Amino acid sequence: MKYQTQKIALAYFVVAMALFAVQVTMGLVLGWIYISPNFLSEILPFNVGRMLHTNSLIVWLLLGFFGAAYYLIPEEAEREIHSPKLAWLQLAIFVIGTAGVVVTYLFNLFDGNWLLGNEGREFIEQPRWVKVGIVVAALIFLYNISMTVLAGRKTAITNILLLGLWGLALLFLFAFVNPDNLALDKMYWWYIVHLWVEGTWELVMASILAFLMLKLTGVDREVVEKWLYVIAALALFSGILGTGHHYYWIGTPGYWQWIGSIFSSFEVAPFFAMMSFAFVMVWKGRRDHPNKAALLWSLGCATLAFFGAGVWGFLHTLHGVNYYSHGTQITAAHGHLAFYGAYVCLNLAIITYALPHLLGRDPYNQVLNMVSFWLMSGGVVFMTFTLTFAGTIQTHLQRVNGEGYMDVQDQLWLFYAMRFGSGVAVVLGAVLFIYAVLVPRREIIERGASQPAE
Amino acid sequence: MSVTRAWAWLIALTATSTAVAAIGLSGRWLALVVLALAWAKAELILNRYLHLAQAPNIARGFALGLALFMLALTSLAVAIP
Amino acid sequence: MTTPQASVLDDLPGDLMMWVLILSELAVFGAGLMGFLAVRLTDPPGFAEAQAHLHSTGAGINTLVLVTSGWLAALALEAARAGRRARLRALLAGAALLGGVFLFLKAQEYADLWAAGLTFESHAFYTFHMLLTGFHAAHVLAGILLLGLVGWLATPRAVEAGAAFWHMVDLVWVLLFPVVYLI
Ligand code: HEM
Ligand code: HEM
Numbered sequence: 230m231k232y233q234t235q236k237i238a239l240a241y242f243v244v245a246m247a248l249f250a251v252q253v254t255m256g257l258v259l260g261w262i263y264i265s266p267n268f269l270s271e272i273l274p275f276n277v278g279r280m281l282h283t284n285s286l287i288v289w290l291l292l293g294f295f296g297a298a299y300y301l302i303p304e305e306a307e308r309e310i311h312s313p314k315l316a317w318l319q320l321a322i323f324v325i326g327t328a329g330v331v332v333t334y335l336f337n338l339f340d341g342n343w344l345l346g347n348e349g350r351e352f353i354e355q356p357r358w359v360k361v362g363i364v365v366a367a368l369i370f371l372y373n374i375s376m377t378v379l380a381g382r383k384t385a386i387t388n389i390l391l392l393g394l395w396g397l398a399l400l401f402l403f404a405f406v407n408p409d410n411l412a413l414d415k416m417y418w419w420y421i422v423h424l425w426v427e428g429t430w431e432l433v434m435a436s437i438l439a440f441l442m443l444k445l446t447g448v449d450r451e452v453v454e455k456w457l458y459v460i461a462a463l464a465l466f467s468g469i470l471g472t473g474h475h476y477y478w479i480g481t482p483g484y485w486q487w488i489g490s491i492f493s494s495f496e497v498a499p500f501f502a503m504m505s506f507a508f509v510m511v512w513k514g515r516r517d518h519p520n521k522a523a524l525l526w527s528l529g530c531a532t533l534a535f536f537g538a539g540v541w542g543f544l545h546t547l548h549g550v551n552y553y554s555h556g557t558q559i560t561a562a563h564g565h566l567a568f569y570g571a572y573v574c575l576n577l578a579i580i581t582y583a584l585p586h587l588l589g590r591d592p593y594n595q596v597l598n599m600v601s602f603w604l605m606s607g608g609v610v611f612m613t614f615t616l617t618f619a620g621t622i623q624t625h626l627q628r629v630n631g632e633g634y635m636d637v638q639d640q641l642w643l644f645y646a647m648r649f650g651s652g653v654a655v656v657l658g659a660v661l662f663i664y665a666v667l668v669p670r671r672e673i674i675e676r677g678a679s680q681p682a683e
Numbered sequence: 684m685s686v687t688r689a690w691a692w693l694i695a696l697t698a699t700s701t702a703v704a705a706i707g708l709s710g711r712w713l714a715l716v717v718l719a720l721a722w723a724k725a726e727l728i729l730n731r732y733l734h735l736a737q738a739p740n741i742a743r744g745f746a747l748g749l750a751l752f753m754l755a756l757t758s759l760a761v762a763i764p
Numbered sequence: 765m766t767t768p769q770a771s772v773l774d775d776l777p778g779d780l781m782m783w784v785l786i787l788s789e790l791a792v793f794g795a796g797l798m799g800f801l802a803v804r805l806t807d808p809p810g811f812a813e814a815q816a817h818l819h820s821t822g823a824g825i826n827t828l829v830l831v832t833s834g835w836l837a838a839l840a841l842e843a844a845r846a847g848r849r850a851r852l853r854a855l856l857a858g859a860a861l862l863g864g865v866f867l868f869l870k871a872q873e874y875a876d877l878w879a880a881g882l883t884f885e886s887h888a889f890y891t892f893h894m895l896l897t898g899f900h901a902a903h904v905l906a907g908i909l910l911l912g913l914v915g916w917l918a919t920p921r922a923v924e925a926g927a928a929f930w931h932m933v934d935l936v937w938v939l940l941f942p943v944v945y946l947i
């Protein structure tokens with residue numbers, strides 16, 4: 230760690246990992262409810278648990294991005310963070326806001342209240358006061374990092390990272406646009422949800438991956454930057470109009486079927502480019518960095534993102550296919566592998582890379598960390614397969630044969646049981662990961678000779 | 684080939700497409716002829732206007748991609764019952 | 765570090781990012797044209813009937829207009845390289861003007877379809893026709909603005925990028941024209 234203010238990242242990463250644990254545990258509860266539908270039905274109805282699962286996911290991923298920015302921007306800009314105080318204030322606002330959401334939902338407080346009640350739109354259910362807090366915190370964050378970058382060295386990595394983070398924050402403003410017309414409501418809703426994960430977040434992903442590749446493989450910055458710009462261009466070119474793949478059946482005009490099908494098919498390209506980028510860099514790289522686990526997570530991220538977002542996304546993105554598969558377990562299969570591959574693995578990669586520096590240790594316990602990678606990734610991949618099979622059967626029975634929704638669900642029991650099993654592996658993997666990066670102070674298993682960390 | 688000569692070729696090819704449509708050729712034959720002419724025009728634009736002729740390896744890559752695309756278009760066009 | 769891959773890309777005439785854009789645009793329009801012909805197989809008489817309402821002669825003239833405009837843009841690049849500013853600006857102005865002529869003819873076609881009550885939703889043919897030519901016309905408009913910008917900058921590098929975009933617009937049109945208007 231070269232700059233004192235990089236330490237801020239540590240707090241963000243720790244809070245992020247705590248929420249990560251909550252998120253996957255909540256997933257496990259949901260998975261159990263699928264098997265035994267009355268489980269906790271009085272205290273924690275499925276919809277509330279689901280909201281906690283998805284929202285804690287979003288919040289911890291964002292906190293991870295913030296932490297990553299606070300970690301890598303000083304190194305890239307060669308400057309201390311503009312104001313550490315503001316960074317702490319921002320974190321406090323986020324923590325209070327998150328607690329507010331959880332309490333409001335768990336106890337169903339202030340229902341229908343304009344300011345205090347929940348808003349009931351998936352991923353952006355937060356009560357309005359929390360949304361305002363998020364915007365304030367985001368502005369503080371953007372001000373803080375932009376000032377740092379403006380005062381320091383400007384690199385392609387910070388350029389693309391800032392572009393992604395600014396876009397992310399500006400798009401969130403659509404959370405305040407909530408028309409009564411359900412079709413319009415959905416239209417704006419996708420501006421956030423889709424343009425986040427298939428637009429601005431991709432820029433964040435590409436720039437963080439580029440930073441990791443630069444550090445871990447020692448490839449020339451020039452080469453990394455060229456890739457980074459190409460990836461960013463491909464992501465925006467395909468992703469913006471790719472939003473059309475959510476406009477097939479919500480009441481928007483029919484031409485969206487073609488715009489959505491064509492542009493979203495090309496969304497595979499940036500994910501393919503990111504995967505190629507990661508492997509080409511490693512293959513060309515001359516540095517043998519001791520933090521093997523960070524490299525494993527980075528490569529895993531690029532690969533699983535390509536499969537989860539690229540392949541599983543393409544699977545149901547053509548409107549002729551989506552007509553049948555829309556909203557089935559196929560969607561859930563894609564949602565899990567895409568989020569996991571692209572953004573969960575990305576955060577865990579930068580955390581694995583940064584924590585040894587932040588804690589002032591050698592990258593210890595690579596073995597445990599790598600075991601957690603295989604356990605968690607194996608779990609999510611298996612879960613994706615079970616859900617894909619479940620979704621295929623569901624599509625056929627329900628959408629082709631016209632059977633009733635609940636009759637079909639009864640027949641999918643076996644898949645849900647297997648999904649629960651893979652969920653257990655994911656949760657164990659997550660716990661193991663958190664333990665491996667935070668606790669051990671010395672190597673438990675000998676590692677091979679290596680050169681000092683950069 | 685200079686860009687001016689390329690332009691003259693483009694004009695000639697375009698005039699030919701319009702002419703074959705005007706003399707009443709239709710159906711599959713029309714599709715075959717005008718798609719072939721379009722293919723030639725596309726190669727001219729790539730190689731002369733966009734100067735890919737200077738980079739033969741890249742030009743070959745584009746030529747292959749374009750050939751496959753034209754093949755797909757032609758198959759779809761003549762598959763009409 | 766020299767890499768085989770970097771050296772192939774170094775051969776590219778012009779800016780790498782412009783080529784990324786060109787390839788992306790070609791891929792999108794290409795997919796659109798294939799979609800069009802594939803859907804046409806489901807209703808050949810309907811497509812033929814709908815096509816009869818288009819201005820195919822106007823579209824043929826537009827092809828001549830665009831390839832000529834592309835020629836002027838290519839000459840402008842040569843002028844830029846030779847350091848002849850006044851000439852390059854005049855040539856780019858000519859290219860942009862022909863772009864304007866293209867849009868004018870296109871607008872007449874849209875106006876006539878509109879007057880005949882034919883819209884996006886009237887038939888699958890028009891959905892494709894308006895999506896493809898509409899997207900293309902939007903690129904012509906963007907290209908005219910871009911030619912203005914690079915004419916103002918007047919550096920060889922800028923003119924090369926502007927002209928490359930303009931040639932892409934040209935290229936898309938020569939492929940689109942026979943598919944949508946003639947066959
Ligand atoms: C890091 C790991 C995980 C990520 C990134 C993740 C992500 C998500 C996302 C994005 C959704 C919403 C999907 C949609 O709208 O289609 C969701 C829902 C869900 N997740 Fe997870 N999840 C994870 C772990 C788990 C685990 C371990 C389980 C437990 C078995 C689980 C069970 C569920 C269930 C049951 C739902 C609700 C699906 C429905 O509404 O029918 N998730 N998760
Ligand atoms: C990392 C990037 C991505 C993430 C995190 C992601 C996540 C998700 C999630 C959570 C949903 C469910 C939304 C809901 O209805 O609640 C979804 C839906 C969808 N995604 Fe993605 N996705 C990504 C990339 C892609 C890509 C690249 C494609 C296309 C190639 C794609 C195609 C789709 C489609 C078609 C749907 C709608 C499914 C339906 O109709 O039910 N996604 N995505």
Ligand SMILES: [Fe+2]
Nearest residue numbers: 423427472474
């Ligand atoms: Fe999407």
